[in-house]
Amino acid sequence: MAGRRSIRRKKSAARAGVRAGTRDGYLRGWRDGYRIGASQAIARQLPLPTPTRRPLKVLFVRENSTGYHLIERGIISALSKAVEQVAVAQTLDPVEAIAERERPDLMLVLNGIFVLQPDRLERIRAMGIRTCAWYADDPYFMELSAPLAPHYDHVFTHEIGTVEYYRSLGAKAHYLPFAAPLEHAGPMRVGQRFWTDICFIGSGFPNRIAFFDRLAPYLKKKKKVFIAGGLWNQLKAYRDLKRAIHLPGVQVDEALQYYNGAKIVINLHRTHEPPGGSPYPVVPHSVNPRTFEINACCTLQLTDARSDLAAMYAPGLEIETFASPGECIEKMEYYLRREDERLDKALRAYERTRRSHSYEQRIAVMLDTIFGAHG
Structure with a gap:
């Protein structure tokens, strides 16, 4: 008798899982359809320049x-x-x-x-x-x-x-x-294997390793995460996040699909800390190429703020920023719960990219x- 009850509970849980998956898939499909349609309208309004040759x-x-x-x-x-x-x-x-x-x-x-x-x-x-x-x-x-x-x-x-x-x-x-290479990178529908809550693509430089070790307790809690690039096995929390890490990295076209499939893409610049200090009187101010490539995919970008960022995108309106692991976690949680705000900023970033970048x-x-x- 107990065995039959256990079987019924498992079947019931399986049916509930199927219903939840169907519902989530439907919602994801509807929202993605809106994202694609809205971005296509922006692209029609802002065609790429056609210079005199x-x-x-x-x-x-x-x-x-x-x-x-x-x-x-x-x-x-x-x-x-x-x-x-x-x-x-x-x-x-x-x-x-x-x-x-x-x-x-x-x-x-x-x-x-x-x-x-x-x-x-x-x-x-x-x-x-x-x-x-x-x-x-x-x-x-x-x-x-x-x-x-x-x-x-x-x-x-x-x-x-x-x-x-x-x-x-x-x-x-x-x-x-x-x-942004807008003829090659842009909003697209992608398969379910590219769907994630949070995505990061890039090498595990020391500042990134330290940062993601601080994020690890949050990321491992039922979040679908994808991290791609070398050196990420140096994480102290590697065992906790191993399922989410793809050490060989990904090719360009695959990276664009992951950007499109993510709810939030994190962009974390590397720090300029050469061994023994730098003989060059330079402090980094400017954003990396990934800043433009992520926004070209019409996905919410959460980035550390270089001083030159505001000349490219309006923080808080077209792109979101963080100054610490704690603030990054707070903003990830906020935007994962607010689909409309997330999509609004992603569309604004896409429009700015087509207009200016x-x-x-x-x-x-x-x-x-x-x-x-x-x-």
């Missing part, structure tokens, strides 16, 4: 790392609209030979700090080819980027705090933040700086 040929030299793929896609798409010809190489390629063969009006290098050397850059400039770099890792590898900076005709950096230092070395340095806009600024507004 300049009679230029640009050789774009890519970095050799998957971490830059979204940035590179955005740059290539924007260049293809802005100039007549685009050739693409990688930093490990024989860049001098390619430049001599292609004879571009401009060679644009993304980062390039791990491979290219001053003598190679000077040989290319001696061909009469203008050169510029767009630094993506400032200020974390300035021992590599600083010696190269004076050997470009122009240097663009996403970190405003490094501009004056590069200028002090004789470089023509300019602040140019990265953006496309690669089409950034490349236009770059070309105006190098060749003049009507060059």
Whole structure:
């Protein structure tokens, strides 16, 4: 008799679970449909810029790392609209030979700090080819980027705090933040395996490890969490969060699906704390490329606040910020309980991204700086 009652209880619990899952799936589908529909309306109102194509040929030299793929896609798409010809190489390629063969009006290098050397850059400039770099890792590898900076005709950096230092070395340095590759990253429907309450994608740098160890007691309490990237096995709370951690990381297209499937995406910048201190008088002020990529997916972003953030997005209106693990937990709990407020901020961030933070806009600024507004 007791056995039959146990079986009935299990069946009843299973049916309740199915009903709850069906209800949650229906609500999720309805809300996601609204998110997609509203974001499509925003996209129609704010189409990407269509610049007048300049009679230029640009050789774009890519970095050799998957971490830059979204940035590179955005740059290539924007260049293809802005100039007549685009050739693409990688930093490990024989860049001098390619430049001599292609004879571009401009060679644009993304980062390039791990491979290219001053003598190679000077040989290319001696061909009469203008050169510029767009630094993506400032200020974390300035021992590599600083010696190269004076050997470009122009240097663009996403970190405003490094501009004056590069200028002090004789470089023509300019602040140019990265953006959202809106032809490749945006709101989309994703499968259930990408649905999470809280998502973080990025390497487990020491400050991130310490921060998530403080979040762990909250995250392990019936929250569906996804963390992807290397070094996360260094967490003290690794056993508690192991089920949520994907140590190999994820590829770019998969990351975009996780952003779309998350209710909240956390963005936590790495700190600038090199061993023994830094010889460079630089304090990070600017946001990372992930800031724009998350907002391009129309998902609520919860980020630590760099001083330059307010120039990009309105905190509290288009993006949410935290100053401590405790505040992060409070805001996660608040927004997980408030679907409408969460979606409202995500849509506002998406609208601001389309209005102000496309690669089409950034490349236009770059070309105006190098060749003049009507060059």
